Amino acid sequence: MELQQMRYVLAVAETLSFTRAAERCLVVQSALSHQIARLEQELGTKLFERTTRRVRLTPAGEAFLPAARQCLAAAERAVVEVAAAIGEVRGQLSVGVIPSVAAVDIPGTLRDFRRRYPKVRISLRVGASDELVEQVREGGLEVAFLGLPPAVRPEGVKSHVIGHDRLVAVVAPDHPLADEGPVDLRRLSSEEFVDLPAKTAGRIQSDLAFSAAGLTRDVAFEVTNADFLARLVGQGLGVAMLPAAYVPQLSGVTTIQVTDAPARVEYVVWTPDSRTPAATAFLRLIDVPGIGQQP
Template sequence: MELQQLRYVVAVAETGGFTRAAERCHVVQSALSHQIAKLEKELGARLFDRTSRRVALTPAGEAFLPAARQSLEAAERAAAEVAATTGEIRGTLALGAISTIASVDLPRLLRDFHTRYPQVRISMTAGRSELLVEEVRRGTLDLAFLGVTPAFRAKGVRSHTLARDRHVVMVAPDHPLAQEGAQEPLELARLAEETFVDFAAGSHARAQTEEIFAAAGLHRDVAFEASHWEFLAGLVRNGMGITLLPSAFVSQLSGVCVLPVRDGPQREERLVWSATRLTPAGAAFLRDLGVMVGE
């Protein structure tokens, strides 16, 4: 069994066909098909069902695919570790981030990292903090930028706090609160009288607000939920409700009125990475941020 054969299997599974897989791997289709047939003979099982219309994994192929991917990742990590001993950083850097990251200029950070380490292949995934932590724990991501409550703890990862912030309320310019909040910070009890737009229930972005209202014994009405801040801002801008967002982030938005809140939710932006596995590229990224790997 050869690594190249594993690459061909993964390519066929991901592209859904031998022709597209051959194009991705830069080989002729006959050579790719021959190597997969050779591997199937060695394994004693067909990995793909082939018809004139489609190519699909067999049950044996479904069982083989995760192990093939893990083997390829392990081989790539091994090569990167060897290169790192000579001072060369290569391999992959898989990052995750929330959409409201404000403590770092992530695009510029990635540009500078790519310039310094051009042989590192960088990928980026956006998502909710709780899901990103799980991806780091599983090894799918090397590092992730989170936005969480101060009390948030996650097992199996190390973390570094990048910034601490408080939420502010965002309303439409013609909303009655725009006048009230201009005089002094708004009370939570006053905000609870209004209709809210917010992130999905169960997310850390939502929990930061839910916890502070629950602690004050207050109930609020969330009429609209959204998975992205742009849609939330659009709803607020059009008078469909108010929302609470980190102060460092809302300064980037236009067409809304931003007001202070007394005893509002607190938020931390953190960078997390695996407690057991860190690639040379991941370690280099942490060093660029001035973060000690052993934190």
């Protein structure tokens, strides 16, 4: 059994097409089919059901995939560990960020990391804090940047606080509040809001603040992206509350201080299991305490 055969099987399983799998693997289809047939002969069973109309995994193929993925991951890890032993950082680095992260300049940090470690390939995913924590726990991400209410801490991952911030209100430039001074939550509660989806960390911090003050509010629009949220605010569709350090990069909105605004804590989190050399190098670059040369 060869690693390349496993790669071919995974490519077919993910594309459900021998033609597309061959294109992905940069080989002719006949060579890919031949190698998979050799593997099936060695295993004594078919991994795929093939007809003129479709390709699908057999039960044996389904059983083969998890171990094949682990084997390929281990082989890749062996390569990067050997490289790290001679002072070269390479491999893959997967990073997750919330759209409103402000404590770290993510593009600038990635630029510096890329200059130092040009052989590392980087995957950047944008999502909500709770989703990113789950992906780090499950191994889909190695590092993630979050924003959480002060009473909430990331669970099941290693974490380090990178910043504290308070929320401010943002309104359209022609909104009546735009010409007023600081406001409180009670004054804001009479407005319609544009906010992140319910039960996300970014939404919860505002919901908790209004609830603690004995207030309710009307969230007329739910948006998954903070930049688009600001665009809706700029069109006069509602008021929003966003981190103060994040708002200066927005255009077309006016910022209002909120006297009893909720706070937010920003974290960087990483997998509690062994880190790759690339993840270790990235955490050291942003000065996370206690990160040595080795995971």
